[in-house]
Amino acid sequence: MAESDEEPQTRRQRREASGRRRTLKERSPLLSFVTECAIVIVLAIVISFVVKTFFLRAFFIPSESMEQTLQVDDRIVVNLLAPGVMDIDRGDVVVFEDTREWWGSGSEPETNAFQDAMTFVGLMPDTSSHYVVKRVVGMEGDHVECCDDQGRILVNGEPIDEPYLFPGDAPSAAEFDVTVPEDSVWLLGDHRSASADSRAHTEDPDMGAVPVDDIIGRSAAVIWPWQNWSGGGSDREPFEQVPDEPPAEDQTDAEDG
Known part of the structure; x- marks a missing residue:
């Protein structure tokens, strides 16, 4: 009971x-x-924190070096799975950490504690000046030089027509002839006359190349302001005819050098 x-x-x-x-x-x-x-x-x-840590991360564009692909004050979303799960290739627009303090010494917007906290959890774009955005022009082992008779940059002997260049800009006002080191990439800004990029460090031991390990991710989209909404700016098509390796004579010259 x-x-x-x-x-x-x-x-x-x-x-x-x-x-x-x-x-x-x-x-x-x-x-x-x-x-x-x-x-x-x-x-x-x-x-948001999980997404920002493993998948997507927002960044702020502080300078005109990637115009007109990316405008000053644009907010972009970066795919953190590339490199790694996804590949990085010639023509990709990437964000990398300026671990050697080559290009990240410019001013950055002032932030308060709330903005810093929102950036940490991924609800606001990162405005740190030690993150830099450029376009990959050369992969490891590539021979990159300027320029042919028409003023075009050559990659492994193949001239590149670059539709993303800032209107009126030449592919490069400075000559260079580099072979990209292992596990590195060679990068240029789209606004060549207003971009400090790999060309500024060709006399260094790594010839201005950036280690792949420093790459945060590939630009996926412009998300703000709304009138600039677009893709991330990557364009691999101009590099489709580039051979995987430099011509034999280029490799011989590099060994002799």
């Missing part, structure tokens, strides 16, 4: 507890609303 009496009492207690919860909700709609909002905000922050 004791067990049979306990079971109905347990059900009754559950019904009473459920009734109390409903009564509390009915009596405190504001508390219920605030609680639900707090849950949504916490979930949004957690999801």
Whole structure:
């Protein structure tokens, strides 16, 4: 009998507890609303942090070096799976960390503690000046030089017609002749006359190349301002005819050098 009496009492207690919860909700709609909002905000922050850490990350464009592909003050989203899960190739627009402080010494917007916190969790773009955006022109082992009789840059002996160049800019005003080191890429800005890029460091031991390990990801899209919405600016088509390796005579010259 004791067990049979306990079971109905347990059900009754559950019904009473459920009734109390409903009564509390009915009596405190504001508390219920605030609680639900707090849950949504916490979930949004957690999801944003996971996305920013492993998949996508937002950055701020501070200079004109990638015009007109990317404009000053554009906010871009970067695919963190490239390089790694996805490949980086010639023509890709990438963000990399300026670990050698070559190009990241410019000014950056002032931020407050709230903005820094939002950047940390991925709800605001990173405005740090030690992150730089450029276009990959040469992969490891590539022979990159300027220029042919028509003023075009050559990659492994193949002249490149670059539709993304800033209107009126030459492919390069400075001559160069480099072979990209292993596990590195060679990068240029689209606004060549206003870009400090790999050309500025051709006399260094690595000839201005950036280690692949310094690449944060590939530009995926412009997300702000809305009138500039577009893809990330990568364009591999001009490099489709580039051979995988430099011509034999270029490799011989490099060995002799």
